[in-house]
Amino acid sequence: MPKKRVTSQDVADLAGVSRTTVSLVLNDVKGFKITEQTRQRVRHAAEKLGYIPNATAQALATRRAKAIGLVMTRSPHHIASDPFLPQILSGLLEVVKGHQFRLLIESVEPEHQDREYLELVRAKHIDGMILLTPRIDDTALRRLEEIDTFTVVMGKLADSNLYSVDVDNQLAARKATQYLIDIGHTRIACISNAPASFSSAHERVLGYKDALVASGIAPEDEMIRYADFDPQSGFDRMKSLFTSGREFTAVFVASDNVAMGAKAALREAGLRIPDDISIMGFDDIPWAQYSDPPLTTVRLPARELASRACLLLLDLMRGSDPVDKNLVLDTELVVRKSCRKL
Amino acid sequence: MPKKRVTSQDVADLAGVSRTTVSLVLNDVKGFKITEQTRQRVRHAAEKLGYIPNATAQALATRRAKAIGLVMTRSPHHIASDPFLPQILSGLLEVVKGHQFRLLIESVEPEHQDREYLELVRAKHIDGMILLTPRIDDTALRRLEEIDTFTVVMGKLADSNLYSVDVDNQLAARKATQYLIDIGHTRIACISNAPASFSSAHERVLGYKDALVASGIAPEDEMIRYADFDPQSGFDRMKSLFTSGREFTAVFVASDNVAMGAKAALREAGLRIPDDISIMGFDDIPWAQYSDPPLTTVRLPARELASRACLLLLDLMRGSDPVDKNLVLDTELVVRKSCRKL
């Protein structure tokens, strides 16, 4: 019942040549003279037997797995509610498939980071890795720089010389906040996307403050909250803003996902968007435009971010030395209906 | 600079034993008597050298990759907008990690299915696979039954004897529709989640019809539309329902994601939810409860579906023969605010 495994030896036997020749022909190795006739024979034999090379053996022999890993340093809960994952995966898959690579997904628990990074790489199941939204304080990450492994970070890591692909979070947040100011708002609250230890959260708040300061408005820490990725935390932080006693006519929520929860809190408080309060999002997740009202937000090119990271990684592994270690993609303000002119 | 690779031979040398002994000790192979003393020596040596076995070589020797594949037969576009992917991944990762397996993501283009399935399996990069929402007419899938590979389908495949994990889509849709009837609706439209060739879409429409018939209401094909997974298609189908000239007081949308678009269309038409039209969703994606109004829907246990599929697959590979080939998980009606009592 279990079909006999077809090896290159079988192909060689059928074609009446050596196993070496089979390898040379099928891999189209240059620098070897092989008759067109025998080439045909080998290809025919391979076709007839339905020969599919054993990828594991190839990996062992060539010392490259032809696979890259997407490594996430998050809890299962956060993975489950990450609205970007599908886009990122889509971007990665497309590139990876085009280059005949495989994609491995790995999540490392914050506790075991030290060991897990090493195992992943040294076990040689992957040739390189793409690191997703690492924490600023990720010490284990530092060690990666000492390891001879190709790594591209999605999201920037301060003081690191790893390759990275990211948007300019600070500038994007600044532009978003500036827009609110431009249409007349001066009392603007802020809910960031994640705890301040995450670089993206930190930078977005900085951009928010930049815009305020540039217009002569003094930022107040009491009007800033740090959410925790998911809608529920947005709901909670918004209520927390209410109870702070501060007045505001607009709120910049540095994550559409978090904004979903924030909006629910506004609704619960009987406030209307944008009539009573304007809300500015960040990310432009697929549901933002179908929200009620359609959410004004900053488009984060998630898919392209992923595919560019992947291309960069492949370049790196191919031996080339890309000029810009830190690739920065553009964001775009997407004006919809959730912000009102004052 | 590139650190010398540490092999089991190095460990053996340092410990003063043979490579075989190293393997026996580190893998804790039973049936061999080895002094506790040498065990210690080997473990110490391994620790000191930071020995991490080469997974590829292990895979080749043991003939199992210790990896499973998540295989999706979808276009990149549909992957990017799939709201379940994060939950599924989360469920899979949790189980996979617990069993020291790796997770490989693969998407196969509908055109090349025949060959790709085979390559995936025969190349032996994975020991088994989980198939996501296959199409009813997927002929290549049929061949999998002939191959000696462990496969678990998420979503049911008619007339197949592959193992599967799914919910009872028909029953769930019936209960959802029944709820609408129970609160007084009789003119109920339906927008399914996907083209009819997808089993889940087909079954959900059947359930919808079941409920109508059971209450003496004649289903009309003019009140049924088939969407295409994403919000945009929901938007389009809802407008299509308007132009059909049929009147309805409620609509059952067999996908929350599609419902997002449908709601936008209702809004554009100046209809209020649930005052003018009640809307029932399906899936309970994370954003459903933060929608305005919070969406009444049917909870699909996506994460559990994934983890159960994974557990089933692991059982299968371990050689056990599970009693129920087709596991069916329960759904639950989640009543929120998008449906009004007539």
Add this chain to the structure above:
DNA sequence: CTACACTATTAACACGTGTTAGTAACACGA
């Protein structure tokens, strides 16, 4: 002293491929 069992360990092979060094076969000019 011999035969035998038992213990702790290892030599040797297998897994399926890529790749380098080498070799027969043949032609060709001197």
Add this chain to the structure above:
DNA sequence: TCGTGTTACTAACACGTGTTAATAGTGTAG
């Protein structure tokens, strides 16, 4: 005849592990 290339291959090793059959070493009964 001999040396020199050239062509078209192939034998043999490497990759790093798991696993089986065998082997020294040691006590024990006959």
